[in-house]
Amino acid sequence: xxxxxxxxxxxxxxxxxVLASVEQITxxxxxxxxxxxxxxxxxxxxxxHPCMLGSYEALVxxxxxxxxxxxxxxxxxxxxxxxxxxxxxxxxxxxxxAKFLLGELKGEAFAEHLAGKCSAHECPNYIMYKVIPEKCxxxxxxxxxxxxxxxxxxxxxxxxxxxxxxxxxxKRCVKCGDCRPACPYGAIEVIEEKTAVLA
Numbered sequence: 001x002x003x004x005x006x007x008x009x010x011x012x013x014x015x016x017x018v019l020a021s022v023e024q025i026t027x028x029x030x031x032x033x034x035x036x037x038x039x040x041x042x043x044x045x046x047x048x049h050p051c052m053l054g055s056y057e058a059l060v061x062x063x064x065x066x067x068x069x070x071x072x073x074x075x076x077x078x079x080x081x082x083x084x085x086x087x088x089x090x091x092x093x094x095x096x097x098a099k100f101l102l103g104e105l106k107g108e109a110f111a112e113h114l115a116g117k118c119s120a121h122e123c124p125n126y127i128m129y130k131v132i133p134e135k136c137x138x139x140x141x142x143x144x145x146x147x148x149x150x151x152x153x154x155x156x157x158x159x160x161x162x163x164x165x166x167x168x169x170x171k172r173c174v175k176c177g178d179c180r181p182a183c184p185y186g187a188i189e190v191i192e193e194k195t196a197v198l199a
Contacts, residue, residue, distance in 0.1 A: 013042040015096055027120035028109035032078070032101055033062040039097050050088035054081040055097065065113050068125040075110050121190045124175035128193045131166045135187035138163055145182035148174050 018038040022031045036059045046052045058081045061074040078101060085098035104110075112119055118126035131142070131153075140155035143166065150173040153166030168179070168188075180188045 013038065015039075015043055015093055018043060018097075019100075025120075025122060027118055027122040028104040028107050029062065029066050029113050029118070030120070030122045032104045033059065033066055035100055036062060036097065039093070043093050044097075045091065045093070048088065048090045048094065050081075050085045051091075051094035051097075054085050055094075057081055058101065065110065066123050066125070068113075068116065068123070070114060072114060075105070075114065079105055117192055121192075126193055127175065127190050128170055129168050129173060129175065129177070129179060129188055130191055131168055132187050132189055133165060135185050136166050137185055137187070138166060139185075140166070141182045141184070142166065142179040142188055145178045147178065148172055148176070150174070151179060 018035060021038045022034050025031045025034060036055055040055055040059065044051055044055060058078050061070070061077045061081075064070040064074050065078075082098040082101035082105070085094050086102070089095050089098065109119070113123065113126070116126065121127050131151075138153065138156040140153070143151040143153060143155075150169050151166060152164070152169055154164040156163060166187075177190075180190070
């Protein structure tokens with residue numbers, strides 16, 4: 001059997017799969033973005049303009065908000081698109097996507113993001129990982145866990161003094177979060193980037 005035939009036989013995503021993809025996400029902006037991405041990846045049929053054009057435009061706006069460069073105009077655009085999809089989509093999949101977006105827009109998360117804050121700490125552009133020196137025992141487990149060489153520092157050894165303390169180089173950090181569970185001492189914390197800049 002050819003690869004093309006195998007792909008054709010693979011089960012296609014439905015709206016239940018799209019909903020399942022956002023179950024573990026708590027940030028409304030991230031949930032909305034992932035939902036639309038998953039909707040566009042397969043369930044959307046592309047037969048009506050409100051769905052086809054609206055979903056792509058909504059995704060652009062959601063990415064702007066998630067990246068920390070969004071504005072009230074972007075939020076209003078997502079709301080308008082969802083309302084138009086709810087009214088104009090010819091199938092239930094488009095209307096379900098519109099209902100999902102409108103539901104997420106009811107919370108405070110979008111307003112928070114415009115103010116530079118993600119309470120759920122799930123938007124990478126709003127947070128940073130930081131080593132808390134008072135808690136760090138200089139074991140180096142965080143450095144071992146980082147695939148991007150973003151952790152700088154020296155492990156403690158019995159015959160040396162004057163160690164280079166552990167820190168996370170923000171320009172290299174991709175906010176993957178692998179360092180946090182690697183630290184058994186809770187020495188790595190997630191802080192809001194805006195707060196860190198002001199501190």
